[in-house]
Amino acid sequence: MPDRAVPVLEVKGLKTVFRTRGGEIHAVNDVSFHLDKGELLGVVGESGSGKSVTMMSLIGLLPSPPADVRGGTVMLNGRDLLKISPEELRSVRGAKVGFVFQDPMTSLNPVFTLGNQIMEPLIKHMKMSKKQAEARAIELLELVGIPDAKNRLSAYPHQFSGGMRQRVMIAIALACDPDVLIADEPTTALDVTIQAQILELVKELRQKLGMAIIWITHDLGVIAGIADRVMVMYGGQVVEQAPVRELFSNPQHPYTRALLKTIPAISGPREARLKVIEGQPPIMTAAPTACPFRARCEHRFETCDRVNPPRRAIDGLALGQGHDVACHWAAPAPAVQSEVAHA
């Protein structure tokens, strides 16, 4: 079980804005979360909810301009990544935080062999000799389940299938034994069987290596199978956060409830399997001053248009440690809600 007392990563008040010709896009709005040692945090939300921009902001992966990380702290093992030099940040990216992207074809370099690409961070960040790096590269390929690893080092990305390339990406991300692995929709581009294999692989690696993982996905079904805790994002904000079982059994935010209804019910008729949430997610052209979900919310009332609901714990635990939600309507109990509604 993860050790809840030891946060590897602690993000507070993160704000990221894009400056575009048409004005500012407030992509990440006051996002706070932590990741404990050995824990798997699932991050869900529709397209455009700010999942990728949040994670890329943490480790300086966004080009600036147009991106401007305007505020917050990102403590990785006690060091604020927003305050260190670009050079130090590069070494954190290579060695302390591994990142796996959605499409392995765009993140692997087509002109270098896989061996080269796995060995590069080992030589650069771990100061290994070529021979040591080669031995470790073989070990890593074996770890992610690539057969005949020694001979595969000289292959190029196009000679591998999508699933194999994604395994290689995971091997590269794991090369320097990172404290945190961030996987941004790593299985979306793969077919269902390969997706299941990659998920199994990550579960196995997690047990073996005890790493903390952030897993971003559109798919709450995937989260149910692998996460300890879930963070739901909407409009560049965290709208709900809870241990995985609690989130599935007691969802509070109307958006989370709607998302849960979109999980395909295996046993149901095909046409009933996917209930899509009506309406579009907002494009945040200003910092939010009202609830970002209000245009699509069936529980909306007057306060929702005036006040962006702050996150609040609903179980008496410190914020972020248990179940919290950012909604004026959600718990407390219905009797109290009507008082709030008429306040």
Ligand SMILES: Nc1ncnc2c1ncn2[C@@H]1O[C@H](COP(=O)(O)OP(=O)(O)OP(=O)(O)O)[C@@H](O)[C@H]1O
């Ligand atoms: N380079 C950019 N310039 C301007 N706006 C951007 C840029 N990159 C992202 N955004 C905006 O930031 C917001 C958050 O985008 P982000 O990529 O984090 O969404 P996401 O939750 O990862 O979505 P998806 O599930 O599609 O990957 C979106 O509104 C997006 O349009």
Ligand code: SF4
């Ligand atoms: S704050 Fe209001 S509009 Fe927003 S999700 Fe809650 S009820 Fe709906």
Ligand SMILES: [Mg+2]
């Ligand atoms: Mg994304």
